[in-house]
Amino acid sequence: MAICKLFDPYPKDSRENFFDEEEIISEVEKLLSGKFWPLILGPKRMGKTSILKIVVKELGGIYIDASSIRSIKELGNSILENSVTKFQLDLKIFKVEIEKKPVSTIRSILNKLGNTILAIDEVQNITSPWLISLLSTAYNESEVRFAFTGSMIGLSRALLGSSKGKKLSTQFKGRPIVRIEISPFNEEMSRKFLDFGRQSCGVKMSDDEIVDAVKTYRGIVGWLTYYGNFRSLGYSHEKAKEMVNQIAENLIKDEIKTLGKIEKAIIKALSLVDNAKWSDLKTITESIYRSSIKDWSFNHALEQLILSRIVSKNKEEKEYSLTDPMYKLAKSLTEF
Known part of the structure; x- marks a missing residue:
């Protein structure tokens, strides 16, 4: 049984299968064309990764998943591995240099990338204090344009110049960071999302079931997508909700581990x-x-x-x- 593309739980990489965020995608691309650096903020499971991937695909950029990146060396290696083929970089040489002199080596790599887009997903996970300095230098010395997603903590705050007690954050004040906020769907938009999937994929869902799902997931696109996916596979309303609950419990358990x-x-x-x-x-x-x-x-x-x-x-x-x-x-x- 083919998966309904709208309800595919994996991040999207084309507008065709991405519901009702055309305006935000176009805004991100417009800002990048004007040499501004968008920072897309919002709750988890709201499609921020999909927006970045669509922009990268349409504009020919490089996508970096920073969900498990903490250090400047890890970032450098990720940039290198994702650009080595496209830009014909010497992987072995640069890997050695990143271990010795990570900041200056990344600067060198960025200069070689030319006028390209580097999209860093979940940027708040990068805890290195050197990244702000690196980005500030990149703005002055390279043609690379950056786009970011994240939550308003850690590096994301520093990028907007609102971090307290960090001298390095002042280096980025006045830089061309533009904040874009993604919010959960309202009830009307949630209903339209599920109804569009129902009609376009032939999914059997009653109006009452859609209303219940809308109230249950309160506009969080990820949960609506999981629910729609299970329904497209033939599961009943209650069974689909039960399976979404299992996924949510496991994901959220990991997410709150670092909380006080x-x-x-x-x-x-x-x-x-x-x-x-x-x-x-x-x-x-x-x-x-x-x-x-x-x-x-x-x-x-x-x-x-x-x-x-x-x-x-x-x-x-x-x-x-x-x-x-x-x-x-x-x-x-x-x-x-």
């Missing part, structure tokens, strides 16, 4: 209520944490979750909620 105890307690608190004002959220969090929490510690943890796009803040109502409702499934949130 207060951050986990906040997520647990928000899994018990749909929305909460600051004072109520702090009270519930302290009950889960089984200890009082100083305001500054609580605010810091909450801010990190907001910057990571795990928690959303409604500025008008002054309420907080989980951006991705599937975070409620994480069993490790009970470990305090």
Whole structure:
């Protein structure tokens, strides 16, 4: 049985199979043509990787998956391995040089790439303090144009000049970084997504089932895609939801491993209520944490979750909620 391309869970690399993000793709390409460097921000599973891959394919650039890259050497090797064939670089020589002098060697590689696009996915994972300096030099000395995706933490903040206490972040202020925010689908768009897949792929889904799926996944495209994929394979509504839950539980378990105890307690608190004002959220969090929490510690943890796009803040109502409702499934949130 052929997979419905719209519901294919792997990242897309063509507009044809990518739902309703034409405007953002075109905006990214327009910015790159004007020598601006787009930074695409948003929650996980919202199609940021697909946007980068489509842009790279259409404009002939280089895609770098930085989800497991931490050091400047790892980044250099990834750039080298993804560009060696296209630009006829000597792999052995440059690998040796990256080990000895990573920063200057990457600068040399970038100069050889000429007027090309280097798209770095999940840039916030790169913890090396040298990358900001490297990018600043690249802007002044090379023709390479960069595009990034990430969450608003770590290097992503430094790129926008909003990182505190890091002298290197000031080197990038005034550089041509343009922020593009990706948000979850609203209910109407979620319904259109599932309905379009139902019609174009002949998937048997009732209107009531679509409404239930829309309410369950609250506009997170990744979960809607998994659900649609299971339905296209012939699974029932309830079985498809059960299988999506299994996937979500495993993925989110890994994602929250690096979070602190207060951050986990906040997520647990928000899994018990749909929305909460600051004072109520702090009270519930302290009950889960089984200890009082100083305001500054609580605010810091909450801010990190907001910057990571795990928690959303409604500025008008002054309420907080989980951006991705599937975070409620994480069993490790009970470990305090």
